[in-house]
Every structure is written in structure tokens, then in C-alpha cells.
Amino acid sequence: MVIMAPVNSMKSCMAVIESGAGEIYTGADEGLFGTYSFTGRGKFTGNSTRILPEFTELERIVEYAHTKGVKVNFLANIQYLQDISDKHILERHFLDYCGNAIRAGVDSIVLGDLGLLRLVREKYDVELHSSIFFRTINREQIAFFKEYDIKRICLSYHVTLQEIEKMCMSNIMDIEVVGYQGCSMFNGTCSFLHDYGEDKFDPGLFCKGIYQVNSDEPSNIFDVEARCGLCSLRRCKSAGVKAIKIVGREMDYRKMQGIVSLFSKIINNDDISINEILPSWWKYTLCSKNSCKYIGNKYEEFMIGGDYH
Numbered sequence: 001m002v003i004m005a006p007v008n009s010m011k012s013c014m015a016v017i018e019s020g021a022g023e024i025y026t027g028a029d030e031g032l033f034g035t036y037s038f039t040g041r042g043k044f045t046g047n048s049t050r051i052l053p054e055f056t057e058l059e060r061i062v063e064y065a066h067t068k069g070v071k072v073n074f075l076a077n078i079q080y081l082q083d084i085s086d087k088h089i090l091e092r093h094f095l096d097y098c099g100n101a102i103r104a105g106v107d108s109i110v111l112g113d114l115g116l117l118r119l120v121r122e123k124y125d126v127e128l129h130s131s132i133f134f135r136t137i138n139r140e141q142i143a144f145f146k147e148y149d150i151k152r153i154c155l156s157y158h159v160t161l162q163e164i165e166k167m168c169m170s171n172i173m174d175i176e177v178v179g180y181q182g183c184s185m186f187n188g189t190c191s192f193l194h195d196y197g198e199d200k201f202d203p204g205l206f207c208k209g210i211y212q213v214n215s216d217e218p219s220n221i222f223d224v225e226a227r228c229g230l231c232s233l234r235r236c237k238s239a240g241v242k243a244i245k246i247v248g249r250e251m252d253y254r255k256m257q258g259i260v261s262l263f264s265k266i267i268n269n270d271d272i273s274i275n276e277i278l279p280s281w282w283k284y285t286l287c288s289k290n291s292c293k294y295i296g297n298k299y300e301e302f303m304i305g306g307d308y309h
Contacts, residue, residue, distance in 0.1 A: 001237040001267060004073065004176065004245045005260050008051050012253035013061045017068050019257045020264025023243060024065055025110065027051075027075035028058045030097045038097050039075040040112060040133070041249070051249045055100050062105040074101040076120070077112030077131035095123055102126050108151070117148055127151050132178065132245075137163070142172045152176055152242060161232055161294045165239040174242035178293065179229035180259060181247040228286045229293040230274055233266050236294075 002022030007013040013024060027039035029052045035042045043052050053061060062072050076098050081090045098109055098120050109126055111117045112133035121128060130136065130145050130153040137156050145153055152174040155164065168175050212218040229236075233244065244263065248256055262282075266274055278287065285291075 001233075001241050002243050003179075003260055003263050003267065004243045005256065006246060006249040006251070007053075007061060007253075008049075008249050009053055009253070010057055010060055010064070012256065013064060015253045015257040016260045017065065017070050019260040020268070021070065021260050023071045023073060024061075025073040025075060025245075026053060026058065026061065026249070028053060028055050028097070028101060028104075030055075030093065030100075032093050032097075038078045038094055040078040049250050049252075055104060058101065058106075059104045066105065071107040072105070073108045073110050073129060074098075074106040075110050075131075076101070076116070077110050077133055078116070079112050079133050081113075081116070091119060095119060098124060098126075110154075114148075117150075121149060129176070130154060132156060139167055139170045139172065142167060142170065146172050154178070154245065157229075157293050159294065161235055161239075164236060164241065164294060168240040171240075175240070176243040176245055177229070177236060177241055179233065179244035179246055179263060181227050227291045227293070228282075230263070230266060230278075231292050232294040233263065234270065237267060 003020055004023040004025055005016035005019075005021035007016060007024045007026045013026075016024060027037060029043055030038060033043070035044065037043055037052055039052065041051060044050055065072050076094070078094075081094065094116060101109065102124055107127060108129050109120055109124075110129045110131050111120060112131035117128065117130075120126070128148070128150050130150045132154040134141070134145070134153070135156050136142060136145075136153050137159050142153055150173060154176040155167065155178075157178045159167075164175070164177060210218045229244070236244065244267070246256070246259060246263065248259075262277070262279075265272060265277060
């Protein structure tokens with residue numbers, strides 16, 4: 001089982017590979033949009049952090065990754081192309097975007113829309129992966145995508161460990177799961193757009209906010225995301241999960257480097273106690289709140305938990 005880490009520059013690429021990433025994923029700035037992109041996100045975050053490299057830098061990223069034996073997954077997971085008068089022009093630009101990535105040497109294209117998946121499959125001979133935007137939660141969906149010659153599928157993080165194990169046992173295709181962070185909503189259903197390079201107005205993440213409804217205690221009623229999958233890593237590995245995805249293309253590369261290093265230690269050293277190597281801030285922000293992906297209340301014996309205030 002490999003760690004698949006996000007990169008947004010050559011510097012971040014070198015950092016995460018050095019820390020133990022076996023695969024990386026990134027998109028590219030196609031030069032067509034001002035702030036939007038074919039990855040379904042903006043090109044910059046609210047603090048002006050660049051999310052996407054230029055294609056010339058992508059070529060260097062791919063070359064470096066391949067010298068280290070690391071695969072590069074290319075993001076083209078926009079969920080739709082707007083049905084407007086120049087739709088066919090957008091489709092042509094999208095195919096050019098994928099073609100430029102293939103010529104740069106990427107190992108796979110990650111897609112998030114059925115129509116665009118068919119376009120790419122008909123145009124190019126390249127390995128295709130299914131994005132988390134398809135909201136895959138069962139074996140029937142996996143079998144459906146097998147008919148489209150998809151080689152790997154990313155499961156929704158609203159599934160349980162038992163469901164992950166069953167889907168891996170089906171042996172239909174390679175399985176990928178998210179190991180760290182992600183959307184508060186059911187991926188692919190949220191219509192709140194953010195991180196599009198806003199420089200004068202930062203709306204924050206409304207889904208992470210605390211709300212009081214009627215006389216109930218204030219709570220994060222919109223946030224159903226469990227942020228951390230560390231306690232599930234070893235069982236995912238035993239089940240046959242192919243890749244663990246770390247979310248955070250907008251994250252500072254030094255913080256991402258530390259996260260990848262932590263995941264790598266746990267995956268590659270079965271004798272290490274997870275509790276002993278976790279930093280205190282991790283325990284305080286995640287473990288104390290039982291913010292654990294895939295485990296749920298049925299697996300409380302695997303949780304670290306505790307009060308770290």
C-alpha cells in the first residue's frame with residue numbers, strides 16, 4: 001500500500017517523495033481560466049498559495065518522480081463542463097489539457113465525470129482512475145466502472161472498514177481510500193465553492209462553522225468529515241487497499257512533509273505504537289475528538305481517544 005500525496009510545485013514534490021510518498025497527484029495550469037481549473041478547484045487559495053504548477057514545471061515533476069520510482073497521477077476531475085454555447089470548445093480544451101499531461105509523462109488521468117471519462121477513453125490510450133467525486137460506496141459501482149476500463153477507484157470516506165474490506169475482496173480493481181482530511185460533505189454533492197483565489201473576501205468554510213439550532217447546544221451540524229485515518233491504516237493495508245490518499249494541495253509543503261512521514265512510519269513499521277509517535281497537536285485536535293475515518297463506534301477499541309486539553 002502506497003501513500004499518494006498532493007504536490008503543487010517541484011519543491012513540494014521533492015519533499016513528499018523524500019518523506020515516503022510512493023505516488024503523487026497534481027493538476028496543471030492550462031492557461032485558459034483566470035482562477036478556475038479542470039481539476040474542479042481554483043488555481044490559488046485565499047492566502048494566494050498556488051495549487052497548480054505550470055505544464056513546464058509538471059514535466060520536471062514527472063521526470064524527478066520517475067527517477068525515484070514514484071508514479072504521477074494527473075487530476076482532470078472537474079465534475080462537468082457547463083452547457084453553454086462554446087461547450088465543444090471547452091471539450092477541446094479539456095482534451096488538450098489531458099493530452100499535454102500525457103505528453104509530459106504522467107502515469108494516469110483521474111476523472112470525475114462520466115461524459116469526460118468517455119471522451120478521454122476514446123481519445124487517449126492512458127490509465128484512467130475514478131475520482132472520489134463519483135461517491136463510490138459499494139461493489140456494484142466498482143463493477144460499473146470496470147466496464148469503462150477504470151484501473152483504480154477512490155472510495156467515499158463515508159464507508160466503514162468492513163465495507164472497505166469487502167470491496168477489496170471483490171478484487172474487481174485497485175482500491176484507493178482517503179487517509180487524511182477531505183470535504184465536510186458527501187464528495188461531489190457540495191455546491192459551496194471556495195478557494196478560488198479570493199484576495200479581497202475570504203468566506204471561510206461555512207460547513208466547518210458552529211451553529212445553534214433552536215435551543216440545542218451549538219455544534220458543527222454540517223461537518224460530517226472525520227479527518228484522520230491513521231488508526232485504520234494497518235487494516236486497510238491488510239485488506240489490500242492499493243493507495244492511501246492525503247488531501248491538501250493547498251497545504252504548506254513542510255506540513256505536508258510531516259504528515260506523509262507520519263503515515264509512512266505507521267504503514268511500514270507494524271511494531272510501532274501509533275499513540276507513541278503522534279505529536280501532541282494531532283492528539284489534541286483529532287484523537288481527543290475521535291475524528292477517525294472508517295472506524296465508527298463499532299471499532300472504539302482501535303481509537304486512541306483520550307483527553308489532551
